[in-house]
Amino acid sequence: MLNMYYVHKLKRVSLFLICLFVFAVSSVWAQNETALQTAAANESRLPPPEIDAELYSKKALSKTEDLGTYLAVISDRNNSLGEANKAVESAVKLFIDENAEFEVSGRDGRNRYKVRSYLNRLKLLNYDKIEISWTDISYVSDLKKGIDGNYYGVITLQQRFKGYKDNRVVYGDLTEKNIEVKVVAYQKETDGVKQQKWDVFLSDVGVVVTRFDQ
Numbered sequence: 001m002l003n004m005y006y007v008h009k010l011k012r013v014s015l016f017l018i019c020l021f022v023f024a025v026s027s028v029w030a031q032n033e034t035a036l037q038t039a040a041a042n043e044s045r046l047p048p049p050e051i052d053a054e055l056y057s058k059k060a061l062s063k064t065e066d067l068g069t070y071l072a073v074i075s076d077r078n079n080s081l082g083e084a085n086k087a088v089e090s091a092v093k094l095f096i097d098e099n100a101e102f103e104v105s106g107r108d109g110r111n112r113y114k115v116r117s118y119l120n121r122l123k124l125l126n127y128d129k130i131e132i133s134w135t136d137i138s139y140v141s142d143l144k145k146g147i148d149g150n151y152y153g154v155i156t157l158q159q160r161f162k163g164y165k166d167n168r169v170v171y172g173d174l175t176e177k178n179i180e181v182k183v184v185a186y187q188k189e190t191d192g193v194k195q196q197k198w199d200v201f202l203s204d205v206g207v208v209v210t211r212f213d214q
Contacts, residue, residue: 051151051183051198053143059200060181061137063094064155067179067202068134070094074122075130081123088119096182096201105175105210127171129164143183151183156208172213178206 070091074084092098095115102118104111113121122130140156156178163171180203188197 056183056198056200057139057143057153060153060155063200063202064137064157064179067091067094071122071132074119075132077129084123091119092116094202096203100203102205103207105207107212110207125163127163127165131162133160134158135160140178149185153181155179155181173210175210176208178208180204
């Protein structure tokens with residue numbers, strides 16, 4: 001009888017120890033899980049790494065030069081309609097979206113057009129020959145981080161425009177323009193791992209001042 005008493009007592013002690021062990025292991029696991037979740041949340045709140053401003057400034061300048069090249073192709077009456085349309089599509093892709101606007105100036109004042117509309121109008125200008133050239137392309141402001149986390153800057157340039165009829169210039173101007181640029185972040189997934197990448201786009205093109213040829 002006495003031996004059975006100790007056996008039952010030993011069983012109760014063993015059961016208690018097992019429960020205590022399971023509770024301790026569960027508590028440790030829960031603490032580790034909470035710590036991992038907290039670390040992940042804190043990591044998600046960390047600011048993204050700063051961009052290489054010099055690299056993306058060069059890319060913005062390069063895209064601006066590309067736009068000048070496409071404008072020359074679009075306006076060249078020696079090119080086919082197919083070549084002009086291809087240049088329009090390439091030029092549009094340089095912009096943040098098709099809501100970006102071109103400001104143009106003339107003797108009648110200034111107007112603003114959506115990027116695609118401006119490029120298509122350029123194909124239809126009533127001149128026998130058009131010459132568009134860009135010079136003095138440079139940054140008027142360095143890339144700066146905006147409140148939305150993206151980076152912004154402004155490029156300035158000089159645009160020379162000449163319109164010909166009957167082999168003579170009937171209209172010409174020299175316009176200083178500002179082009180807004182935007183460096184935006186996007187997520188790219190490679191082998192199941194998401195990485196933050198950046199790309200640079202052009203935005204609104206504005207007129208600073210226009211000098212008309214006499």
